[in-house]
Amino acid sequence: MAEHPIQGLMGVTMQKIKEMVDVNTIVGTPITTPDGTTIIPVSKVTFGFASGGSDLPTKDPKETFGGGSGAGVTLQPLGFLVVKDGDVKLLQLATSSNTADKIVNSVPDIIDKVSDAFSKNKDEKAAKNSKKSAADAGKPSEKAE
Structure with a gap:
């Protein structure tokens, strides 16, 4: 054809x-x-x-x-x-007044903030667990009778 x-x-x-x-x-x-x-x-x-x-x-x-x-x-x-x-x-x-552009431009900052928050939360939990472990190590152990 x-x-x-x-x-x-x-x-x-x-x-x-x-x-x-x-x-x-x-x-x-x-x-x-x-x-x-x-x-x-x-x-x-x-x-x-x-x-x-x-x-x-x-x-x-x-x-x-x-x-x-x-x-x-x-x-x-x-x-x-x-x-x-x-x-x-x-x-x-x-500068764009378009909402979608503003959202796209703010994504890197949001990712950094979320990543920092998770990192901070992880560090706080690790510090809390190490304090608890140290406190538990100083307690006498309880035995079941």
Whole structure:
């Protein structure tokens, strides 16, 4: 079965979008400063495309197709990932009022706080158990009669 002309339109459209939007468009090429800091640009890419066509009746069957396709791409810089001495920070270009963005941005801090709380709780239990063990060691043992 021969390829329908709409497949060609869609293929070309998708190929052109693929050429425009690659991983280096979203997470840019890292830049290393003389002091060893690495800066990585981060962008948001939104794209869409549409293709359509119609087979129109004509006297010549080779000329029955009419169609078109189009695409749009939006590139919005979000900020920079800054890596220095093992620490990673996101420097945003604009503060977002989007609740989902705020939640995503707060996840690393929440994980650190939860991890610290578990670590602190574990240390407190270990200290309490060692005090209890020391106190139990000083008590005379009770024998069942």
